[in-house]
C-alpha cells in the first residue's frame with residue numbers, strides 16, 4: 229500500500245496533454261512556500277478549516293483521544309491525534325478532513341484508467357507528484373512499473389533529492405522528469421529547504437548524460453530567495469543540454485493548508501509574482517538557445 233494525498237483528474241500543468249496527477253505523501257524537504265504541506269508526512273493527517281468551523285464543539289466531545297481542545301481556541305494536539313476520522317463524521321459544516329489514504333497500485337491505476345481516452349486524444353498520461361513521489365520508494369517503484377506496463381505516459385514531478393541508485397532504478401520507466409532546481413548555492417539551498425545540493429546535482433548529471441531530452445528543469449521563483457538565480461539556472465540547464473526550463477512564479481495557494489495544519493506560513497506578506505516580470509528570462513533563453521517557459 230502507498231499513502232496518497234490526492235488524485236487530481238484533468239490536470240493540464242503537470243506535463244503534456246490531459247493528465248491524472250497522483251500526489252504521493254512524504255517529503256524530505258521543508259520549503260517554506262510549499263503548496264502541499266499536508267504531503268510532508270507519510271501518515272494521513274487531520275486538517276481544520278477555521279473559516280467553516282461554527283465552534284459547536286461536537287468534535288471535541290466525540291474524539292476518543294481527547295486530541296481536540298478549545299482553550300482558548302480550536303486546537304488539535306497532533307501528538308494525540310490518530311487521524312481516525314471520528315471527528316470528521318460529527319462535523320456538519322465539513323470543517324475537518326483527513327488528508328491522505330492508503331491505496332494499492334491497482335486502485336490508483338483503476339482511477340487513472342477512467343480517463344484513458346483523454347490521454348490518448350491529448351498525448352497525456354499520469355504524473356506522480358507529492359511531496360516527493362519517490363519518498364515511499366519501494367511502493368512508488370511498484371506503481372511506476374505498473375504504469376509503464378499499462379503503457380501510460382508517465383511524468384515524475386520530483387525534487388531529485390535521493391540517491392543516484394534510486395534514480396537509476398526508476399529512470400527506464402519514466403517518460404518525463406519534471407525536476408526542480410531551486411538554487412545553485414548549496415548552503416542557501418540547504419538552509420532554506422533542507423535539500424542536499426550534491427545529491428541533486430549528481431542526479432541531474434546522470435540524466436544529462438543518459439537522457440537529457442527526458443528532462444524539464446523546473447524552478448519555483450521565490451521572493452527574496454532565488455530571483456537572482458534565474459539566469460544562472462537557465463545557463464546551467466543549457467550547459468547540461470536540457471531542452472527546457474519552466475519558471476514557476478510564486479503563488480500563495482498553499483497558505484490555507486498551512487493554517488489548516490496549525491503551521492505558520494512565513495510567506496503571507498509576499499504578493500503573487502507577476503508572470504510579466506519573468507518575460508526577460510524567456511528572451512534570455514532564446515539568446516542562449518534553450519526554451520524557457522513561464523508556468524508548467
Ligand code: SF4
Nearest residue numbers: 281282284285287319
Ligand atoms: S465539529 Fe466541526 S464545526 Fe463543530 S467545532 Fe468541530 S470543527 Fe468546528
Ligand code: SF4
Nearest residue numbers: 291309310312313315
Ligand atoms: S482524527 Fe480521531 S484522534 Fe484525531 S482529532 Fe479526530 S477523532 Fe480525535
